Every structure is written in structure tokens, then in C-alpha cells.
Amino acid sequence: GAVVSQHPSWVICKSGTSVKIECRSLDFQATTMFWYRQFPKQSLMLMATSNEGSKATYEQGVEKDKFLINHASLTLSTLTVTSAHPEDSSFYICSLPGLAASDTQYFGPGTRLTVL
Amino acid sequence: TQLLEQSPQFLSIQEGENLTVYCNSSSVFSSLQWYRQEPGEGPVLLVTVVTGGEVKKLKRLTFQFGDARKDSSLHITAAQPGDTGLYLCAGAKTSYDKVIFGPGTSLSVIP
Numbered sequence: 725g726a727v728v729s730q731h732p733s734w735v736i737c738k739s740g741t742s743v744k745i746e747c748r749s750l751d752f753q754a755t756t757m758f759w760y761r762q763f764p765k766q767s768l769m770l771m772a773t774s775n776e777g778s779k780a781t782y783e784q785g786v787e788k789d790k791f792l793i794n795h796a797s798l799t800l801s802t803l804t805v806t807s808a809h810p811e812d813s814s815f816y817i818c819s820l821p822g823l824a825a826s827d828t829q830y831f832g833p834g835t836r837l838t839v840l
Numbered sequence: 841t842q843l844l845e846q847s848p849q850f851l852s853i854q855e856g857e858n859l860t861v862y863c864n865s866s867s868v869f870s871s872l873q874w875y876r877q878e879p880g881e882g883p884v885l886l887v888t889v890v891t892g893g894e895v896k897k898l899k900r901l902t903f904q905f906g907d908a909r910k911d912s913s914l915h916i917t918a919a920q921p922g923d924t925g926l927y928l929c930a931g932a933k934t935s936y937d938k939v940i941f942g943p944g945t946s947l948s949v950i951p
Contacts, residue, residue, distance in 0.1 A: 728882075767928060767944040768883070817882050821939075828873055829930075829939060831882035 727751050728820055730832040737808055738840055744804045745835045747774075747818030753798035754820045758829065759791075762815040774801040774818075808839040843867060844929055844942035852948040856918050861945045863929030864911045872912045872931040873939075874903055883928055886914075919949045 727750040737743050747757055755776045760768040772793055773781040780793035792804040805812055815836050819829040845864045853859055863872065871890040875883035887896050889905035889912060896903045900923075902915040916923055929942040 765926075765944075765946060767941045770938065770940075773938070815880075819882075828885045828888055831875075831884070834880065834882045836880065 728818065728830050728832040730816075730818060730835050732835060733833060734836040734838075736838045736840065739809055740807055742804055742806045743808055743837060744802055745816055745818075745837075747801045747803070747832055749799045749820055752820075754801075755798065756821055757795065757801040758819045758821065759793065759801070759803050760817045760819065762817060762834075764815075768817060771803075774803075776801075805837065808837070810839045813837055813839045843940050844931065846927075846929060846942040846945050848945060849943065850946045850948075852950065853919055855920060855949055855951050859916050859919055859947070861914045861916075861927055861947070862911065863913070863942050865931075866910065867933060868909050869931035870909070870934050872905060872909075872929055874912070874914055875928045875930060877926040877928060877944075878924075916947075919947075921949045921951050923947060924949050 729748045729750055731746045735743055757774040759771045761771050762768050770783050771786045774793045774795040776795040776798055782788045790806055795801045815834050817831055817834040819831045822828050843865055847862045871888055873888045874886040876886055877883040887898055887903045889903055892907045892909045894905045900917045904913045912929055924947055927945045927947060930939050932939045
């Protein structure tokens with residue numbers, strides 16, 4: 725399966741600052757990547773679909789101006805949490821899709837964001 | 841409305857006991873996946889089921905896909921502390937739909 729890395733693995737920031745999270749596919753190219761958010765003891769909630777060379781597709785209720793996604797290359801997608809607030813504290817996970825949407829996804833190790 | 845329901849939501853058992861986790865929906869899915877996630881890590885795929893009535897075994901884990909492809913179960917035999925984690929079912933209605941996740945079952949196996 726695909727190997728996915730995320731950086732940083734954890735970050736603590738002050739309220740009002742912006743934080744960038746990177747998601748890299750280490751062994752194959754991906755035109756699509758997914759960004760999820762997970763609160764403690766809860767499931768994964770899809771935030772947006774990152775598309776290489778075009779705008780990201782955001783899920784209902786996710787503020788596109790707050791969560792900026794840039795699919796810079798076929799191996800890198802970034803999620804920037806702008807003007808972070810304590811309620812943005814969460815576990816952010818990216819994934820790469822399999823050959824078909826119903827196939828398995830290959831998940832990154834996640835990034836723990838804590839906003840003070 | 842949660843498209844995929846899981847039960848129980850939390851489960852705490854003694855080492856050696858058996859357990860079953862259920863994943864249910866009113867919709868038909870082309871496939872369902874089961875993932876296990878440990879704290880601070882991303883989900884790891886356990887199995888994908890695609891055929892109605894299919895049963896797959898992975899050591900002490902047995903997965904079943906309902907005949908109508910609307911539900912699935914995960915049975916663990918002789919649970920061990922290493923089985924502790926969040927078990928997530930996920931699926932897509934068709935090959936072109938996004939995968940959605942169930943709410944998860946948090947399992948704790950006490951030594």
C-alpha cells in the first residue's frame with residue numbers, strides 16, 4: 725500500500741496564529757487527497773478533497789477561508805488552519821484514495837493540533 | 841443523519857472474552873472496510889468486504905458482510921490487550937462515491 729507522511733506530527737500554537745500541515749505521498753503520485761478532522765473519542769469527519777491543479781472541494785459546514793488547502797504537486801497537499809482558535813484543536817489526518825473510491829484509503833499518521 | 845451506525849459505542853471487556861461489533865445502515869454499500877485506530881495514529885485497514893454474505897477471517901478477527909450489503913459485523917475471539925483501539929467501519933455506496941465513516945466503537949481490553 726501507499727506510504728503517507730504528515731508533518732508536523734504535533735503542533736501547539738497561540739490563538740490567532742496560522743498553522744500549516746503537510747501531507748506527502750512517498751511512493752506514488754496522487755491527484756486527489758482527503759483531509760479529515762477527528763475530535764477525541766469520535767470518528768473521522770471529511771473536511772475537504774484536495775485536487776491537484778484545481779480548487780479543493782469542501783464538505784458542507786467547513787469554512788474554505790479558514791481551512792486553506794493547496795495541492796502543490798502530485799505528492800504534496802497542505803492544509804493551513806488560519807487564525808486558529810481553541811475550538812480548532814483536533815487531530816487532522818490526510819489520506820490517499822485507492823484505485824476506486826470504494827477501495828481502501830491510505831492514511832497518514834495524523835497531526836495533533838492544540839491551540840492555546 | 842449518520843449514514844453508518846456502529847454499536848456498541850464503547851466496550852470494555854476482560855482479556856480472553858469474545859466480542860462483536862456491528863456496523864449498520866439503511867443504505868446499500870458497494871463495499872465496507874474495517875479500520876483500527878490507536879490513539880495518536882491514523883487508521884489502519886483491517887479488511888474490505890465486497891460481496892453480500894462474505895465472511896473473512898484475520899487471525900482472531902472474523903468479518904461478515906450482510907447478504908443485502910447494508911450491514912457488517914466484526915467478531916473478535918479471545919480478546920487481548922493489543923486489540924484495544926477505536927474500530928471504524930467505512931464504506932461507499934458506489935465506486936464513485938466518497939467513503940464515509942461510522943462513529944466508531946472504542947474497545948478496551950483489560951489484562
